Amino acid sequence: MSGVIEKVKTGIPGFDDLLYGGIPKRNIVLLSGGPGTGKTIFSQQYLYYGLVNGEPAVLVALEEHPVQIRRNMASFGWDVRRFEEEGKFAIVDAFTGGIGEAAKRERYVVKSVDDVSELIDVVRQAIRESKAERVVIDSVSTLYLTKPAMARGVLMQLKRVLAGLGATSIFVSQVSVTERGFGGPGVEHAVDGIVRLDLDEVDGELVRSLVIWKMRGTKHDMRRRPFDITDKGVVVYSNKVVKLKGIFYRVEEGGSSEQ
Numbered sequence: 001m002s003g004v005i006e007k008v009k010t011g012i013p014g015f016d017d018l019l020y021g022g023i024p025k026r027n028i029v030l031l032s033g034g035p036g037t038g039k040t041i042f043s044q045q046y047l048y049y050g051l052v053n054g055e056p057a058v059l060v061a062l063e064e065h066p067v068q069i070r071r072n073m074a075s076f077g078w079d080v081r082r083f084e085e086e087g088k089f090a091i092v093d094a095f096t097g098g099i100g101e102a103a104k105r106e107r108y109v110v111k112s113v114d115d116v117s118e119l120i121d122v123v124r125q126a127i128r129e130s131k132a133e134r135v136v137i138d139s140v141s142t143l144y145l146t147k148p149a150m151a152r153g154v155l156m157q158l159k160r161v162l163a164g165l166g167a168t169s170i171f172v173s174q175v176s177v178t179e180r181g182f183g184g185p186g187v188e189h190a191v192d193g194i195v196r197l198d199l200d201e202v203d204g205e206l207v208r209s210l211v212i213w214k215m216r217g218t219k220h221d222m223r224r225r226p227f228d229i230t231d232k233g234v235v236v237y238s239n240k241v242v243k244l245k246g247i248f249y250r251v252e253e254g255g256s257s258e259q
């Protein structure tokens, strides 16, 4: 239907309210943040929610061994094995380079991540075979860490393939603790959405918060919202706001996501 933008629910408690329903279909969302801010957990939760609701998914692993990923996901109760067996979930192993016994059991392996065209071919195959509607790349930063000038080109190639195949995607972007940006200008302008996860010290305690910086195709919440990571994953408090006071943040009641 023209004029109506279909939304993809992330299933992350509290987060979809901030997007008035979810991520616009086929968007590429940059999930940016410093170390330990929850990017991996957030993106895996997004995939698992799709799986249990009948939407196949692909996870492109550049930072962790696929065996470790399955184990970590299971620790939150997200057992992806049965979906892999049914051909509805695929991990693209772009971590091991095909080296090691465990890697030999992986179905989708990228031998060299320096070769973006090889990566794209394997990702395309995994998406086609699983009919994936949700894709996560964890992390895209790994693809251009040593060659920042290539970042935009790499991103645009991936974006064309993923949106062309109809997938709604999260690209994890690693930034340093002090960096205010989201992963470099080439990247930030190329993507359709930017969500930033933060971890800040407030009164001697680390507080997690997020902001939706941009999201093409929908209106979205503009406040900094606190969130927690629990045994069941990420929970966003869409009716609370984290305020910056000078150089400090403070958690307060109020500021509902409904306008």
Ligand SMILES: Nc1ncnc2c1ncn2[C@@H]1O[C@H](COP(=O)(O)OP(=O)(O)OP(=O)(O)O)[C@@H](O)[C@H]1O
Residues within 6 Å of the ligand: 033, 034, 035, 036, 037, 038, 039, 040, 041, 042, 174, 229, 230, 231
């Ligand atoms: N079961 C749990 N309950 C509460 N918090 C947890 C649990 N498991 C992990 N965490 C928190 O999540 C953090 C790791 O989250 P995650 O791996 O998603 O971060 P990340 O942003 O991907 O980090 P990096 O960029 O360093 O890989 C841990 O540092 C810890 O604080």
